[in-house]
Amino acid sequence: MASVLPASNTSMRSDRNTYVGKSFVHVKNPYLDSMDEDVLYHLDLGTKTHNLPEMFGDVKFVCVGGSPNRMKAFALFMHKELRLMDNEEDIKDICAGTDRYCMYKIGPVLSISHGMGIPSISIMLHELIKLLYHARCSDVTIIRIGTSGGIGIAPGSVVITDEAVDSFFKPRFEQVILDNIVTRSTELDKELAEEIFNCSKEISNFPTLIGHTMCTYDFYEGQGRLDGALCSFSREKGLDYLKRAYNAGIRNIEMESTVFAAMCRLCGLKAAVVCVTLLNRLECDQINSPHDVLVEYQKRPQLLISKFIKQRLGLCDQTS
Amino acid sequence: MASVLPASNTSMRSDRNTYVGKSFVHVKNPYLDSMDEDVLYHLDLGTKTHNLPEMFGDVKFVCVGGSPNRMKAFALFMHKELRLMDNEEDIKDICAGTDRYCMYKIGPVLSISHGMGIPSISIMLHELIKLLYHARCSDVTIIRIGTSGGIGIAPGSVVITDEAVDSFFKPRFEQVILDNIVTRSTELDKELAEEIFNCSKEISNFPTLIGHTMCTYDFYEGQGRLDGALCSFSREKGLDYLKRAYNAGIRNIEMESTVFAAMCRLCGLKAAVVCVTLLNRLECDQINSPHDVLVEYQKRPQLLISKFIKQRLGLCDQTS
Numbered sequence: 001m002a003s004v005l006p007a008s009n010t011s012m013r014s015d016r017n018t019y020v021g022k023s024f025v026h027v028k029n030p031y032l033d034s035m036d037e038d039v040l041y042h043l044d045l046g047t048k049t050h051n052l053p054e055m056f057g058d059v060k061f062v063c064v065g066g067s068p069n070r071m072k073a074f075a076l077f078m079h080k081e082l083r084l085m086d087n088e089e090d091i092k093d094i095c096a097g098t099d100r101y102c103m104y105k106i107g108p109v110l111s112i113s114h115g116m117g118i119p120s121i122s123i124m125l126h127e128l129i130k131l132l133y134h135a136r137c138s139d140v141t142i143i144r145i146g147t148s149g150g151i152g153i154a155p156g157s158v159v160i161t162d163e164a165v166d167s168f169f170k171p172r173f174e175q176v177i178l179d180n181i182v183t184r185s186t187e188l189d190k191e192l193a194e195e196i197f198n199c200s201k202e203i204s205n206f207p208t209l210i211g212h213t214m215c216t217y218d219f220y221e222g223q224g225r226l227d228g229a230l231c232s233f234s235r236e237k238g239l240d241y242l243k244r245a246y247n248a249g250i251r252n253i254e255m256e257s258t259v260f261a262a263m264c265r266l267c268g269l270k271a272a273v274v275c276v277t278l279l280n281r282l283e284c285d286q287i288n289s290p291h292d293v294l295v296e297y298q299k300r301p302q303l304l305i306s307k308f309i310k311q312r313l314g315l316c317d318q319t320s
Numbered sequence: 321m322a323s324v325l326p327a328s329n330t331s332m333r334s335d336r337n338t339y340v341g342k343s344f345v346h347v348k349n350p351y352l353d354s355m356d357e358d359v360l361y362h363l364d365l366g367t368k369t370h371n372l373p374e375m376f377g378d379v380k381f382v383c384v385g386g387s388p389n390r391m392k393a394f395a396l397f398m399h400k401e402l403r404l405m406d407n408e409e410d411i412k413d414i415c416a417g418t419d420r421y422c423m424y425k426i427g428p429v430l431s432i433s434h435g436m437g438i439p440s441i442s443i444m445l446h447e448l449i450k451l452l453y454h455a456r457c458s459d460v461t462i463i464r465i466g467t468s469g470g471i472g473i474a475p476g477s478v479v480i481t482d483e484a485v486d487s488f489f490k491p492r493f494e495q496v497i498l499d500n501i502v503t504r505s506t507e508l509d510k511e512l513a514e515e516i517f518n519c520s521k522e523i524s525n526f527p528t529l530i531g532h533t534m535c536t537y538d539f540y541e542g543q544g545r546l547d548g549a550l551c552s553f554s555r556e557k558g559l560d561y562l563k564r565a566y567n568a569g570i571r572n573i574e575m576e577s578t579v580f581a582a583m584c585r586l587c588g589l590k591a592a593v594v595c596v597t598l599l600n601r602l603e604c605d606q607i608n609s610p611h612d613v614l615v616e617y618q619k620r621p622q623l624l625i626s627k628f629i630k631q632r633l634g635l636c637d638q639t640s
Contacts, residue, residue, distance in 0.1 A: 027549045027550070028549070028550045028551070028552070029546070029547075029548060029549060029550060029551035030551070031546040031547065031551055031555070032547065032549075032551075035547065037606075037608070038547065038606075039606050039607065039608045041606070041607045041608075042436075042539075066420075067419050067420065068419050069419045099387050099388050099389045100386075100387065100436065115435045115436055115437075115440055116420065116435055116439060116440045116443060117435075117437045117438065117439025117440045117442075117443075118437065118439060118537065119436060119437025119438060119439065119440070119536075119537050119538060119539070119575055120435055120436045120437045120439070120440050122437075122537075122538050122539070122540075123436060123437075123538075123539045123540075125549070126539070126540045126548040126549045126550070127549075129549035130548075130549050133549070167496045167498075167499055168499050169499075175538065175541060175542070176487045176536065176537055176538065176541075176542045177541045177542065177552065177553060178487075178541075178544055178553060178557060178558065178561040179487055179488050179489075179561065182552075216439075216496065217438065217439050217442075217496055218439060218442055218443075218495065218496065219362075219439070219442070219443045219446070220442075220443075220446045221495060221496075221497045221498075222495070222496045222497065224498055226349070226351040227349075227351065227352065227355065227358065228349060228446040228450075229347045229348070229349060229352075229445070229446045229447075229449035229450050229453070229583070229587055230347070230348045230349060230446070230583070230586060230587075231348070231349035231350070231351055231352075232348070232497065232502075233497065233498060235351070237498060238498065241498040241499065255439055263549070263550070266550060267549055267550075286357075286358075286359050286361070287359065287361045288357070288359045
């Protein structure tokens, strides 16, 4: 069933466009440069309507997450943390002309929502990568800060992904191209994961660990939940699947990491996935912790990545 | 690679729970009734926190679409069309506590957003179907009113789906359950499609047709576009794929119809997919019609479905 196109194999080589030591974000599309105009439809931006190099040329960190409200909150948080001089009220949704995604820019940090699931984040990533390419951005680090279900770890733990795997515990992303299935690597940047993990050591409020992350196409049947509208397996089968996942090194489950890892890798973006776990799936299926507890959990990846960005920018202090 | 679980085969039978002639929305999950509480997490609703039968018991029509703004606009439009006595200002987002989806109720009509892609609509459908089940709703018709790319038809045409097919032109949805792949039927209600098509004959402003709809996991490589961040096939190969799709009876491409058809079918919801086409993919890849043209296109499925609902409710008049 799976056939690998030669073109895709080629794209997997580490052939980043480097120039005077800089690693530029690149596309793997020979047709793009010959286009008169590139409309980034789902971002409501374009090469003729916007000066993308001027708007985005200085971007060095891109943080993405599912929920628009959470990514706005992260932008406001980064604004405070980076102590930028401009007014908080000036932080506007750059994609305000569409309700598909939202986007905020805080100095060198871009904060973007991607909705839920592989197709939704994939549309955003295609257009984001083209945006960074058109803007001639270089040395960009991209981090997904999300929520997930934990396996065998305390709720509220933050998992930094060393390997994104699919429902069959394989480190691969199967991309349908026309009517072929092309298998892509989901390898993430190991040094970046270590660097973020080292930052976590200075935060004592919550546990952080490195582990495999499983990415599924479905929240209910695909993650072994017994509480969906459809459920055709037994409690024992579901638990057995989750235990096998744990034994394979998987510590959390979410719905975007494989395509995120695959696309960023192909386009010269150093990528990390940092997700908090909202529950322990070996114990329950439903997310029913009190609202304020869940809100606090969701701030944890933001706190960690803010620390990482400040450290990279040489802004780290003892107080935060 | 594909194995069919016996349980899923069973679920495919037409065994709707009927009682005194009514067809109730049902779930296919033996565990649900034994749960003390059911938290519909992504809708911010629950069986203990909300009186679902009181809130939703009279729902007869559910309309779903990707964009939250569009589904709010549809709710406001239906409010005007149904000439309900309550104030427009009282139309509030029932899911205001979350930004994953939005939901509005206008008399017997529910309008809900589902985001982009199969995983996103699947989470919403699981929780919507449980909501309708807990609310003891009966004889519910559900219609996806969306946008799509057309194949070989004029932009602005409205396609009523007779068959939802996957990237391989097959009328099936492959659901990963634990680590098995279960194939589900994507058959839609033929009578409902005909009924909606008959309504369209009274509207002269735009062409409406019945055809197959292809559902993909990806907007760029998966739909043969040459304008994504990644493209590994030639212009000729891409066009050949789209022409083969046309020859197989496919008239438009979108990203939700297969799982929508499969899940609604299993749970006793009569379902239809009605999407406007924003471009003709045999001619171009980019959506670059003027904003006001696209806005008008997106109103077309709303206009058609409003006519259908009014006809069902015996409210049709000559003026609309």
